[in-house]
Amino acid sequence: MRAEVPPVAPPRWKQVHERSSPAMLATIVWIALHLGRGVARALLVPIVLYFQLTGAGVRRSARYFLSAALGRPARSGEVFRNLYVFAACMLDRVFLLSGRSDQIRIQRHADPDVLEQLAAGSALMVTAHLGSAEVLRAFGAHRHQLRLRLVMDRRHGAMTTRVMQGLDPSLGHAIIDSRGGPAVALAIQQALDDGEVVGLMADRTTLQDPGLPIPFLGRSARLPCAPWRWAAALGVPVVLCFGLYRGGRCYDLYLETFSNRRAPIARAQRAAYVADCVARYGARLEHYARLAPFNWFNFYDFWADAAAGN
Numbered sequence: 001m002r003a004e005v006p007p008v009a010p011p012r013w014k015q016v017h018e019r020s021s022p023a024m025l026a027t028i029v030w031i032a033l034h035l036g037r038g039v040a041r042a043l044l045v046p047i048v049l050y051f052q053l054t055g056a057g058v059r060r061s062a063r064y065f066l067s068a069a070l071g072r073p074a075r076s077g078e079v080f081r082n083l084y085v086f087a088a089c090m091l092d093r094v095f096l097l098s099g100r101s102d103q104i105r106i107q108r109h110a111d112p113d114v115l116e117q118l119a120a121g122s123a124l125m126v127t128a129h130l131g132s133a134e135v136l137r138a139f140g141a142h143r144h145q146l147r148l149r150l151v152m153d154r155r156h157g158a159m160t161t162r163v164m165q166g167l168d169p170s171l172g173h174a175i176i177d178s179r180g181g182p183a184v185a186l187a188i189q190q191a192l193d194d195g196e197v198v199g200l201m202a203d204r205t206t207l208q209d210p211g212l213p214i215p216f217l218g219r220s221a222r223l224p225c226a227p228w229r230w231a232a233a234l235g236v237p238v239v240l241c242f243g244l245y246r247g248g249r250c251y252d253l254y255l256e257t258f259s260n261r262r263a264p265i266a267r268a269q270r271a272a273y274v275a276d277c278v279a280r281y282g283a284r285l286e287h288y289a290r291l292a293p294f295n296w297f298n299f300y301d302f303w304a305d306a307a308a309g310n
Helices: 022-035 037-054 056-070 076-097 114-119 133-143 158-167 170-174 182-193 226-234 267-291 304-308
Strands: 105-110 123-127 148-152 175-177 197-201 212-216 219-223 238-247 250-259
Touching: 022 037, 022 076, 022 158, 037 056, 037 076, 056 076, 076 133, 076 158, 076 238, 105 133, 114 123, 114 238, 114 250, 123 133, 123 226, 133 148, 133 197, 133 238, 133 250, 148 170, 148 182, 158 170, 170 175, 175 182, 182 197, 182 226, 212 267, 219 267, 226 267, 238 267, 250 267
Parallel strands: 105 250, 123 197, 123 238, 148 175, 148 197
Antiparallel strands: 212 219, 238 250
């Protein structure tokens, strides 16, 4: 008699669902576009306070992360600040996607060769749920004519994605659905062959990619391997990018060269290469998380999947 295999729980980020509604999102968008950014930002205060008071899981995970990043117990006001920064970045997406990026100030901090690598196309741009990915897209697409595609799970956060796509229909083409299985690698390859830059989030594991354990803020966490397997197989340059919100209208955009290789890694060496990339990326992610802890938007126990082996 075959023993039953218990089902494997999905990673914890998959269990965090949108708590807004299409009507609420549409209302905020209308206010932002018709009454202005100042009015919309004022409304974020009661909205964020409501979600903080009613979202025990989000509140607990934010406090846990901030305590690790700050090196001391986080206060309730700091948890509010973390949630407010997330909401502010979401609001600024409205202006960035609707062609009003002049209302946002982006200060670039880049290695000298990064812009040349991105301008040449056929590169991977790796980021995380830290700060605003839309700042990266706005910087590249609208200011430097970079053709950027972003690999992401269309179903997770689908409601917000639909609203944002209404502001900029080109967003639909810019997304490569990460749930596509083997077709994802083919889509990435095609985009690179077409001279596009492909953006990847490299901080969340999946059932298919449980990742590797790395030290992160004093504990063991897991980071996915897929972005680095693609980098190894495709042999393209890799740039790290983080768009960090600094308050008001200001963002700091950090771009740094992670790898400038333009040749695939031999199969026998790929496992070691991937492990090295995961470790190096984890160290850089920790650096930027400490630099701007209130920009951390993984509102779940980031370390728990490592302990569970997911």
